Amino acid sequence: MKKTATLIAAMALSLAVPAAAHDMPEPGIWTNTEDAYFAEEEGREPVEWLGIEIGENGSWRYIDAFGNAQFDWSDTPIPGLAWSEEHGWEIGGSEIRMASRFACWFAVRKHEPDENGEEDWTFQRGLPIFDQGGRIFLDGGDEAPDVTMRLRNVTWAEGSTNNPVLVLYVHRDDSVRAESYSWAAPDSDIVGINLRWVQGGCNRVASEEPAG
Known part of the structure; x- marks a missing residue:
């Protein structure tokens, strides 16, 4: 829980373009698995794993790797969500990708x-x-x-x-x-x-x- 709090706090410091400029990611499951896995290998700071699920109506919630909800659905802006011209969608500076x-x-x-x-x-x-x-x-x-x-x-x-x-x-x-x-x-x-x-x-x- 302490690690989760640390990551959420870091999200607010993202310097990428605010998400509003590019609307929202598509509905579905998004995680930063690849960014987190290779961060150290690429000489970057370690990144904690993060997963979110976005509904058709724009609501969202955090999930774990088993797909279990970690919080209730929320209609508030996703903390730290921003668009990067280099990597696409990011949360707290960590690239997220849509899952199949x-x-x-x-x-x-x-x-x-x-x-x-x-x-x-x-x-x-x-x-x-x-x-x-x-x-x-x-x-x-x-x-x-x-x-x-x-x-x-x-x-x-x-x-x-x-x-x-x-x-x-x-x-x-x-x-x-x-x-x-x-x-x-x-x-x-x-x-x-x-x-x-x-x-x-x-x-x-x-x-x-x-x-x-």
């Missing part, structure tokens, strides 16, 4: 086989996620490992020759460092993974009207 929505299915192998001695799996489908650092938590309970899936549409640090990619990460015991990952072209409609103990995939979904 995906729907996923995942299966995790259970600790114990079924009554026939065969591998047994959990299965969940229709799980929402977004490609700007969105996450899904798969609660295994007592039956299977807990797993967190993460989705990023990666554009590499300035100066890198790597191509942009859509990456699906698998996290088990470390929320920062992934245990494994797979990738596809950044405009792919589907990305999947199979590690034999966890498998699944995510499909891009058509734009839908956000709540609010």
Whole structure:
């Protein structure tokens, strides 16, 4: 909470053009995932992760990486929102990008086989996620490992020759460092993974009207 307060305070100090000059970002989910991830690598000050959801009516709210609302919908101006001629929309000087929505299915192998001695799996489908650092938590309970899936549409640090990619990460015991990952072209409609103990995939979904 202290970090969030620090970031919100910094937003008010943004020197970019006020947002009113360019209206508002499009309705949807926006995060600063890529800016935050590569800030230090590019020699800039570390940036805290930030996510917002903007409704069709212009209301907005902060969300976490799992898409959960952190505050109620607000009709007030977004603190620190400004337009940069170099990077586009920014909040508190940190570039934000609009996310695409995906729907996923995942299966995790259970600790114990079924009554026939065969591998047994959990299965969940229709799980929402977004490609700007969105996450899904798969609660295994007592039956299977807990797993967190993460989705990023990666554009590499300035100066890198790597191509942009859509990456699906698998996290088990470390929320920062992934245990494994797979990738596809950044405009792919589907990305999947199979590690034999966890498998699944995510499909891009058509734009839908956000709540609010």
